[in-house]
Every structure is written in structure tokens, then in C-alpha cells.
Amino acid sequence: MVTVTQHIVSIILRTLVLLGGFVMWEKIEAVLNQKKLTQYQLAKKMGVSVSTITELKMGRINKPSFELMCKIADALEVSLDEFRERK
Numbered sequence: 001m002v003t004v005t006q007h008i009v010s011i012i013l014r015t016l017v018l019l020g021g022f023v024m025w026e027k028i029e030a031v032l033n034q035k036k037l038t039q040y041q042l043a044k045k046m047g048v049s050v051s052t053i054t055e056l057k058m059g060r061i062n063k064p065s066f067e068l069m070c071k072i073a074d075a076l077e078v079s080l081d082e083f084r085e086r087k
Contacts, residue, residue: 045075
């Protein structure tokens with residue numbers, strides 16, 4: 001049986017994970033805007049489906065693989081460091 005407290009903690013943790021994904025998307029979107037690229041163009045440059053980009057944007061991919069991050073950085077012609085979370 002899940003207690004109310006456990007349920008609340010679970011919701012908070014899921015929200016934090018989603019927010020991390022949204023923060024990453026904000027960084028990606030900023031570079032897209034700067035370079036005047038669309039999500040479709042990014043997907044094509046990366047060699048992935050547009051749905052992959054949508055999943056990133058919606059926060060459904062909240063811990064992208066190293067390979068995916070390399071594809072994003074290469075397609076946007078930026079360093080992987082652009083997407084590191086600084087504390």
C-alpha cells in the first residue's frame with residue numbers, strides 16, 4: 001500500500017525529472033532560434049525522426065543517451081558542454 005507521502009514524493013521526483021528535460025530543451029531551442037533552424041531540420045541533420053525531437057521537447061526523453069547528445073551537438077555545431085547542467 002502506497003502512503004500519501006510516498007505518492008507526493010513520487011510526483012515531486014517525476015516533476016523534477018521533467019523540469020530537467022525542459023531545461024535541456026530550452027537550451028536546444030535557444031540554439032535552434034539563434035541558428036534559425038526548425039525542429040524538422042534538426043531531426044534531419046541528426047538522422048533521427050521528428051518524433052525523437054518531439055519526445056525531447058515534451059520531456060519524455062529526460063535522460064538522453066550520450067550518442068543522442070552527440071548527434072544534437074554535432075547537428076547544432078556546438079560543444080557538448082553547452083548542454084551540461086552547471087551547479
